Amino acid sequence: MSLLSDNTTPAQAHGRGRFDATVELNRVICREHYVLRLRLPGGFPPSLPGQFVQLGCRPPGAPDGAIDASWLGGCEHAWQPGDTPPQAQQPELRERVSVLRRPFSIAGRGDDAGGSWIDVIHRVVGVGTAWLAGLKRGDAVDLIGPLGNWFTLPAGKSMGLLVGGGVGLPPMFYLAQALYEAGWDAVGFVGALTADLLAVTFVADTPPDGQGAPWRCVEEYSQFDFPTVVTTDDGSLGMHGRITRGLERYLSAQTREDAAKTVVFTCGPNPMMHAVARLSASHSVDCQVCVEQAMACGMGTCQSCVVKIESPQDPHGTTDAGRPWRYRLACTDGPVFQAKEVLW
Amino acid sequence: MGKNTTTTQQTVTPSLAVDLAGLKLSNPLMTASGTCGYGYEYGDFVDLSRLGAFVTKSITAEVRPGNEPSRIVETRAGMLNAIGLANVGLDAFMAEKLPPLQRMRQDGPRIIVNVAGHSIDDYVNTAGHIAADEDVDAIELNVSCPNVSDGLTFGTNPKLLKELVGLVRKAMRPACKLVVKLSPNVEDITATAAAAVEGGAQILSMINTYTAMTIDINKRRPRLANGTGGLSGPAIRPLAVYLVHRVYRCVARDAGVPIIGMGGVQYWQDAVEFLLAGASGLAVGTALFADPATPVTILEGLTEHLRQQGCKSVTELIGALELHTDPPAAPYP
Numbered sequence: 001m002s003l004l005s006d007n008t009t010p011a012q013a014h015g016r017g018r019f020d021a022t023v024e025l026n027r028v029i030c031r032e033h034y035v036l037r038l039r040l041p042g043g044f045p046p047s048l049p050g051q052f053v054q055l056g057c058r059p060p061g062a063p064d065g066a067i068d069a070s071w072l073g074g075c076e077h078a079w080q081p082g083d084t085p086p087q088a089q090q091p092e093l094r095e096r097v098s099v100l101r102r103p104f105s106i107a108g109r110g111d112d113a114g115g116s117w118i119d120v121i122h123r124v125v126g127v128g129t130a131w132l133a134g135l136k137r138g139d140a141v142d143l144i145g146p147l148g149n150w151f152t153l154p155a156g157k158s159m160g161l162l163v164g165g166g167v168g169l170p171p172m173f174y175l176a177q178a179l180y181e182a183g184w185d186a187v188g189f190v191g192a193l194t195a196d197l198l199a200v201t202f203v204a205d206t207p208p209d210g211q212g213a214p215w216r217c218v219e220e221y222s223q224f225d226f227p228t229v230v231t232t233d234d235g236s237l238g239m240h241g242r243i244t245r246g247l248e249r250y251l252s253a254q255t256r257e258d259a260a261k262t263v264v265f266t267c268g269p270n271p272m273m274h275a276v277a278r279l280s281a282s283h284s285v286d287c288q289v290c291v292e293q294a295m296a297c298g299m300g301t302c303q304s305c306v307v308k309i310e311s312p313q314d315p316h317g318t319t320d321a322g323r324p325w326r327y328r329l330a331c332t333d334g335p336v337f338q339a340k341e342v343l344w
Numbered sequence: 345m346g347k348n349t350t351t352t353q354q355t356v357t358p359s360l361a362v363d364l365a366g367l368k369l370s371n372p373l374m375t376a377s378g379t380c381g382y383g384y385e386y387g388d389f390v391d392l393s394r395l396g397a398f399v400t401k402s403i404t405a406e407v408r409p410g411n412e413p414s415r416i417v418e419t420r421a422g423m424l425n426a427i428g429l430a431n432v433g434l435d436a437f438m439a440e441k442l443p444p445l446q447r448m449r450q451d452g453p454r455i456i457v458n459v460a461g462h463s464i465d466d467y468v469n470t471a472g473h474i475a476a477d478e479d480v481d482a483i484e485l486n487v488s489c490p491n492v493s494d495g496l497t498f499g500t501n502p503k504l505l506k507e508l509v510g511l512v513r514k515a516m517r518p519a520c521k522l523v524v525k526l527s528p529n530v531e532d533i534t535a536t537a538a539a540a541v542e543g544g545a546q547i548l549s550m551i552n553t554y555t556a557m558t559i560d561i562n563k564r565r566p567r568l569a570n571g572t573g574g575l576s577g578p579a580i581r582p583l584a585v586y587l588v589h590r591v592y593r594c595v596a597r598d599a600g601v602p603i604i605g606m607g608g609v610q611y612w613q614d615a616v617e618f619l620l621a622g623a624s625g626l627a628v629g630t631a632l633f634a635d636p637a638t639p640v641t642i643l644e645g646l647t648e649h650l651r652q653q654g655c656k657s658v659t660e661l662i663g664a665l666e667l668h669t670d671p672p673a674a675p676y677p
Contacts, residue, residue: 016388018637056634099577100418101634142635144389296416296423296633299389301381303401303430304416316409327409327430332385 015045016146020060023139024117026132033123033167033199034133035107038141044109044116045146049175050290050336052105053118053145054298057128058097060142098128100296103331105267106146107170108177118143121170121199147298148335151175151288153182157263160186161250161285162221163276165243165268169199171290173220175265180224187214187250188221188228191243191268195236200228208238212246243268244275251283259285266290270344277339287339293330300332307334308343319343358650359657360643362396362624364602365546367482367521369396369625370452372658373615373639376606376629377401377458377484377525378427380636382441383448389636393451394643399627400437400445402460402486405470407433411491412569417558422577422608423630424556426491426570429460434470438477446479454481456523462494464508472515480520485512485545488527488552490574499527499552502539509543523604526550526591528580533587534594541599548596549604549627551584577630581608585621592622592663610638612645619661 021038029035104120111117122129135141151171153160160179164172169190179186192198201219202208208217208230218228229246230238239246247264254262264280266273267290280287293305306327315324325343328334360371374397380386383398392398410430417424432441437457445455457474461467471483487505489495498508505524513522524540526533528551537548553574558567566572584607596603605623609615610631618626631638650658666672 018389018635098418099421099423099630099634294414294416296418296425296630297385297636299636300385301379301401302416302425302633303381303410303427304413304425306410306413306415306430314407316407 017045017144019044019143019145021118021141021143023135023137023141025137026135029121029199029201031196032125033121033197035199036120036122036132036135038118038120038143039115040118040143041115043111044118047106047109047118047146048150049106049178050150050171051146051148052103052171052298052335053120053143054101054103054147055120055132056142057102057131060140097131098126100128101144101298102128102132103147103295103298105171105174105290105335107173109174118145119170119173121167123167123199144298148331149333151178151265151290151336153179153184154263154286157261157286158184159258159262160184161189161247161262161264162186162226163189163191163243163247163264163266163268165191165266165272166193166197167199168266168268168272168290168292171267172265176221176224176226180226186221186224186226188218188226189231189243189246189250190218190228190238191231191233191246191272193233195232198230198232198237200230210239212239212249214250242275243272244279247276248279251279251285254283259283262286263288264339266339267292273339274344277342277344280339288336289339289342290335291330291337291342292335295331298331300329303329305330307337309333309337310341310343356656358647358655359659360396360647360650361657362602362659362662364604364624365521365600367397367454367547369454371396371643372619372624372626373643374453374456374604374625374627375399375632375639376627377486379629379632382432382437383445386632386636390640392448392453394640395453396625397454397456397481398445398448399456399484400441400458401431402429402458402489403431403434403437403470403474404429404460405434405466407431407436414567414569415573417567417573419556419558419575419577420579422575422579423633424558424568424573424575425553426568426573428491428570429486429489429495434473438474442477442479446477449479449481455479456482456484458484458486458525460486460489460492460495464511467498467508468511468515471512475516475520478517482521482523482547483512483516484523484525484549485509486525486552488525488529490527490529490553490555490572491570496527496529499525499536500530502535505536506539506543509540509545513544521546523547523549525552526587527552528583528587529555533591537591537595541595541601545601547602547604547625548591549606549625550591551580551587551607554580554583576608578608578610581610581614581617584608585617588618588623589621589665596622597663609642612642612649615642615646616649616661619658620663620665622663622665624659624662
């Protein structure tokens, strides 16, 4: 399996499964955002940037085991060590957490003597991520993956622009690692509403440029010698404005020859990706988007994470502009699509 | 029966086999339509050959793209979906999706194909065509989809339902069983259950999702693009258990029509509740999305429970509910 290869091969052909992972670290990276490193002692199947995992955001296993004595504060004397603890009679009464898993892009991955580790970055937005935020080193997490397709590195290209907005940053970090290994050049574009929502590690003494010049100011990219443009909507750090402002400045300064070698890779909120796709198209630069959709299973059965993709073959319908489209699943046909095929 | 026997644990493995109107299953566990795709999707995560039966998603005569997204939203202890019967259509199902199911069937699970339609002719043609295949053990009629405009036309009208079921039954290969999936979105479910049985349903499955809605309070719009959706998951289990109990006592038991119970089944305890209420089969739906291996885990828990209860067969639990008004089966010691 290679980034250079076609990404339409079903991911399951490369192996995937359910794993018992252990928390190695769960570190606050900025306001509301955590980097969660999960250890898989038995290893993890091959994965590529763009792919994701589904995390069970609740204690793994069935809840019908022994009642956790710590819930009963002060009542521990009711039984002696070695006694069988009381058993939960009504499983649903222990359900204080999410029903469905939560999908997270892989933000990084490594393999060593202790198996494999997977990094994800999560933002606390609800009951599932709040549970994740409380995880401590050694805690167990139920993980399914790797799921979905991946970014591809087209032949003849050698420059990647990694445009990540908000929680769209994680797959870009993983991709940076792959681009470095493939000998590509890259520039990171990192945007958020405001400075304290930027889920990156800043290089000490190298603040981002206020005019949008790419500097080695973000650790996640500078470790591969890639510079970064930082934008904030409120101007609290880096260039004032949306991420597309920084990208436009960069694309406009590119020579025609450079543009021909460039691919934009993007992940973030849909309106942002749509704007990035338009901008890339207007500069005749290829663009791949990694979409985010609400999903129940992540494995291709529930049919909820559909995206309208231009498809002359077996179309489900035709747009007002006459473009034939078909619903594709973000979980198994995606999450990575060619931007020009996405009907926003 | 079965009370106070926890101390005399048996070493014999209890039988899990059930017979649904002649449809013999190695165990009562199956997938709920629409939650396990066409079977292959979960292949990496669960050994489907351990199921008693596999139920496909709804198949319609034509290809259906489904509803606009967003199609799902999680709610407290459940989820709402409005997929809109997205499926590959009859021709592609027969050509591409059925052959892998036929291979899976050789290893154990019986194959039940769920069928939906717009009109009586539509249902009759689709069901008749699919039922002609010898490897299709049963057709489940979806007359209870809350997420397409005509999804509930038949499921809420006893007279129409009886007519539909009768005509579909006639069009099917005789050995292929007919299951009718009931909607909870009716005034009196015993009326639709009775109509289905009178029309010729050999098995009832219940329940489909509850029509429901959730609202984004900032946008002041429904969270689902479809406006409404079907509520499933642990949130509806007590509602489903009650309806199974009611239909079992009022219609199914006397008519000798087995029930496939479903609605929020997630743990083996849930499965036991449905069995006691009168279900002979058990379908797992929403829980599969979070853990495709749920039915296998339930199977293990259920086996252990039967052993502890001193039951030789899972059939001893079916309808074994004792009401508080019943005389106690055995006096306390």
